[in-house]
Amino acid sequence: MIARVWALALNTFREAVRDRVLYLLLVVGLAAVGFSRFLGEISVGDELHVIVNTGLTAVSLLGVMISVFVGTGLIYKELDKRTVYTILSKPVRRGEFILGKYLGLVLTALVCMALLSAGFLVYYRVLAGEAPMPRTATPPSGGAVFWHQLHGGRITGALLAALCFSMVEVAVIIAVAVMFSSASTPILSAVLTSVVFAAGRLSHWIPDFMDYLGRIRTGGLASQFFLQVLYYLTPNLSMFDLRDPAVNAVGLPPDLSLRILYAAGYAAVMLLAATLIFRRRRF
């Protein structure tokens, strides 16, 4: 089973990296990282915070874009181009096919996000904090200049964790995209995945909103029920947003491993749903 899933994943990765859209997204991401310095300069006294925030957002958005643009057409394209015929007539289970496609795209997204993260970290460490050399009696040596330039932003564990959790979030969104892709057209899948992403980013506000509705005595049982269902169905993506600890050095939350488990569980449910839908399909 592992060999088959790996073969499918590797092939999906190979297919995705030949897609020019990916490089365009990567260039846009790098441009956003470069632009962060300009944003930092116009914000008074908060330069590094703005750069970290913008960099983390760029990495996260790159992953989301890959999920939406590539992920939503992942299964549909196989059906449309009928490449699925020669694959599913081999000893490949439909669940293995879904898992292989999913892992291939996760691998693609992780590689792209890792590249952008590396670019961002180098930029942040080397250039972002560049400041005039302090005046000294003798001209500074080359080594001193280099050391000074390395006194940009400090790469903390929280910053690395924030980058890693962006990738965890993207793994969840790709699972959602694959689920929609197994059931509908790429355009509809892209719309639905984007809606789930937006709802997932906002879902942590739902309990507060329900409290508020209760306090002001508006909203009937139906709206309460709808909000409750929405809360449990959409992934709570705010769990993977560690920008606050990374930017403000407030310390990482203690339940990181639980959050990873939650991501794995949500992705597994999405992939199971995709498999059940795909198993009913006739080719």
Place this chain on the structure above:
Amino acid sequence: MNAPAIKAVGLRVVYRPGILQRSRVGLVGLDLEVAENEVFGYVGANGAGKTTTIKSLVGLLQPDGGEAWILGRPAAEASARAELGYAPENPCFYEYLTARETLDFYARLFGLDRLTRRKRAGELLERVGLAGAADRRVRQFSKGMVQRLGLAQALVNDPRVLILDEPMTGLDPVGRHDVRGLILDLKARGRTIFFSSHILSDVEALCDRAAILHEGRMVSCGRLAELLSGRVLAVELVLAGVGAELEKELAARARRSRREGAELYLWAADEAAADELVRRAVSGGAAVRTLSRTRESLEDHFLRVQGQAGAGGSGGERP
């Protein structure tokens, strides 16, 4: 006793295109059995259910009723496809892969190791005549080359059972000749080959047994020698030295006649009528050049049974 290479009992497929659209019957209780080391031809008009049968056998389509087995294992199980090769009618591949990479990918799905994969890909590309294009992207392939690659991928696991859907489609005469050779070679190596085709001469030349499908039902199945057993369609008679008077008389007695230069061609309905014509021709001073029986070809058989099935009103049911 070995399980049959392919077996289907009561296969039933109904296509339901949409809520408001009428459902269409793909297969109506199809029974089928193909023994090991047989070459089996599957014949039918467009929409008769050939591809539907094949898709049910290779796991691409879950039938609404009945069951199918490949080498004794249920066709719906992935393990049944471990010793199965399948080439679809118009195969499609990842266009960014080369022919060699394509075969390597399919070989990986069977869990073959790197060395075996490399060796197998080289051998198969040679065998289907694509050795010269091994490292070219599939995007640059012609239709015939894609069809050849389709055959190669079906053989990547050296299958015991091979199912080919219209394998001659898109091939030039050389390609068709090569595929015929390949099928006979596989048969000689003990493999079972099940193939659908519109080209009845290929079926007649290659198959041990054949089945004819009409509107989702099997209307004829058996060994070719039995299906076409000695049924004489006409007796052809070629005469020389026939005068105008005699020609008129013979033409009136024959089913059909045609003059070609000095020779008169006559077709009699059966052997008794031919005897009668010969006696009259000889007594009238004509010479008999040839006398031969025209037996039923697979094409004649196909048209006859299809016509009978159509007349019998065996059209697909409308649930």
